[in-house]
Amino acid sequence: MILTNIETVPGKTIVKHLGLVNGNTVRAKHAGKDLLAGLKNIVGGELKAYTELLQESRDEATQRMIEQANAVGANAVVNVRYSTSSVSAGAAELFAYGTAVVVE
Amino acid sequence: MNGYENPDIPEGINVTQEHPLKEFGQLVIGVTALIIILALAFSELGAYAARHLTLEQEVALAHRMLPAMWTETAAEPAEQAERKHLQELADRLARHMAIPAAMPVTVHYSAEPVVNAMATLGGHIVVYQGLLDATKDSETALAMVMAHELAHIKLRHPATAMGRGFAVALLLSTFAGLGDNVMQGWANSVGTLTALRYSREQEAAADSLALETVYREYGTVKGAEIFFEHASAEDNGLTPPAILSTHPSHEERIRKIQNFAAKESGAE
Amino acid sequence: MYDLIVFLTLIALGYGFGQHAERKHFRSILEREKELKTLLCFSERRIPEQEVPVQGQLVSGSVVISIDYFKQFVAGLRNLFGGRVTAYESLLERARREAILRMKEQARDLGADSVWNVRLETAAISQGAQRQQVGSMEVMAYGTALIRKT
Numbered sequence: 187m188i189l190t191n192i193e194t195v196p197g198k199t200i201v202k203h204l205g206l207v208n209g210n211t212v213r214a215k216h217a218g219k220d221l222l223a224g225l226k227n228i229v230g231g232e233l234k235a236y237t238e239l240l241q242e243s244r245d246e247a248t249q250r251m252i253e254q255a256n257a258v259g260a261n262a263v264v265n266v267r268y269s270t271s272s273v274s275a276g277a278a279e280l281f282a283y284g285t286a287v288v289v290e
Numbered sequence: 291m292n293g294y295e296n297p298d299i300p301e302g303i304n305v306t307q308e309h310p311l312k313e314f315g316q317l318v319i320g321v322t323a324l325i326i327i328l329a330l331a332f333s334e335l336g337a338y339a340a341r342h343l344t345l346e347q348e349v350a351l352a353h354r355m356l357p358a359m360w361t362e363t364a365a366e367p368a369e370q371a372e373r374k375h376l377q378e379l380a381d382r383l384a385r386h387m388a389i390p391a392a393m394p395v396t397v398h399y400s401a402e403p404v405v406n407a408m409a410t411l412g413g414h415i416v417v418y419q420g421l422l423d424a425t426k427d428s429e430t431a432l433a434m435v436m437a438h439e440l441a442h443i444k445l446r447h448p449a450t451a452m453g454r455g456f457a458v459a460l461l462l463s464t465f466a467g468l469g470d471n472v473m474q475g476w477a478n479s480v481g482t483l484t485a486l487r488y489s490r491e492q493e494a495a496a497d498s499l500a501l502e503t504v505y506r507e508y509g510t511v512k513g514a515e516i517f518f519e520h521a522s523a524e525d526n527g528l529t530p531p532a533i534l535s536t537h538p539s540h541e542e543r544i545r546k547i548q549n550f551a552a553k554e555s556g557a558e
Numbered sequence: 559m560y561d562l563i564v565f566l567t568l569i570a571l572g573y574g575f576g577q578h579a580e581r582k583h584f585r586s587i588l589e590r591e592k593e594l595k596t597l598l599c600f601s602e603r604r605i606p607e608q609e610v611p612v613q614g615q616l617v618s619g620s621v622v623i624s625i626d627y628f629k630q631f632v633a634g635l636r637n638l639f640g641g642r643v644t645a646y647e648s649l650l651e652r653a654r655r656e657a658i659l660r661m662k663e664q665a666r667d668l669g670a671d672s673v674w675n676v677r678l679e680t681a682a683i684s685q686g687a688q689r690q691q692v693g694s695m696e697v698m699a700y701g702t703a704l705i706r707k708t
Binding site: 203208211213214215264265269271272273277279283284 | 637651695
């Protein structure tokens with residue numbers, strides 16, 4: 187599966203456009219990490235646990251989007267967009283969407 | 291527009307197919323177990339710390355914490371006399387219990403119609419007029435309640451309960467930073483339930499010691515159950531289940547007194 | 559004691575009504591998606607050459623959806639252990655498909671056959687006053703509808 191966030195797939199021609207596909211996941215971080223992050227907030231700096239968690243979740247959202255693209259018979263997704271929003275204190279939604287296409 | 295179409299995307303890719311009640315069950319059991327274990331551990335820690343409080347420290351603490359009305363002597367002569375009478379009863383019963391001299395027992399009288407008495411930090415006991423009215427036919431009944439409160443003091447229950455209370459409150463306040471308010475409510479309820487368990491244990495222990503004391507003082511425990519019978523009649527059978535109560539049920543306490551009486555008369 | 563009864567009642571009500579509403583909503587979504595199947599959606603900006611004269615028009619659809627008491631409770635517990643919050647996944651899936659449907663309905667009413675450069679936005683609303691309170695989510699879908707000039 188080729189993913190791009192531009193309109194085309196460089197070096198290939200799009201022969202078929204299959205419409206919107208998307209993937210989402212909502213994840214919560216566990217309370218221990220919340221406490222550590224709270225402490226880290228005092229001194230600032232990267233919250234490694236959160237970076238990892240969000241990255242993992244984003245990978246899952248991407249994976250689900252790819253699954254949808256596979257299901258409609260596409261071999262690439264163009265114009266991929268990501269969006270992240272906080273659903274409640276401690277839980278975030280990761281969302282990916284794009285247009286499934288067939289390239290040659 | 292050749293080559294442009296929107297095929298059907300199969301269902302269920304973005305939604306986890308798991309029954310919501312299954313997750314609910316797993317989470318409730320997990321969280322409840324976690325809170326119970328932590329609450330029990332913190333309870334024990336609090337009780338351990340409280341036991342290291344010396345009697346003198348406890349008396350001094352009570353002096354600072356308790357409302358001023360209890361430390362003042364009652365103003366009216368009638369109340370004074372009532373208080374003196376109750377103090378004498380307490381002193382007589384206390385002789386059988388070997389309450390340390392460092393923890394002087396002070397009885398206070400309150401004119402409120404509450405059918406109850408209570409023991410608190412530093413050897414203070416409050417007896418309400420309502421209790422005196424309910425037990426006016428039998429001195430043994432009043433003595434049973436008084437001995438029960440004395441037993442709390444002897445066994446240092448107020449201090450232990452305070453230590454447990456502080457420790458569990460500390461634990462629950464850390465939960466307050468997590469999750470939703472619903473979740474906090476749940477944590478509080480479960481934490482309180484573990485506290486009730488200890489409360490029932492303390493009441494049962496105080497009842498046992500009180501029965502022995504009353505027997506030693508009067509040679510019989512006849513009439514000791516009057517207070518509980520009175521309280522039981524007042525409830526009209528509308529009592530919450532045992533797990534949600536601070537005290538053992540009235541029926542259980544009456545049964546215990548009857549068993550004790552039967553045993554003693556059998557021994558004679 | 560009474561707190562517990564109130565709590566269990568709310569949980570039961572939340573579960574009963576929430577699950578019922580969710581199933582009903584998904585049925586309605588599937589039905590309307592079938593109805594609007596001929597109206598195509600793409601997230602690409604480049605519109606292919608058209609044989610007939612066309613004009614573009616911005617269309618949008620949005621929905622604010624709230625979580626039920628049962629899901630809120632489950633999500634709250636989940637926060638303690640971490641992991642996938644399945645309660646929210648179905649909620650957001652519903653909201654998103656509803657928003658796209660509303661956008662498509664608007665496009666259909668304008669006489670369009672396709673929507674281009676579709677964008678989706680999700681925002682948590684009514685969360686400001688009380689940080690702990692789980693509020694509601696807004697999902698918005700927008701794009702350019704292509705309308706044939708007649």
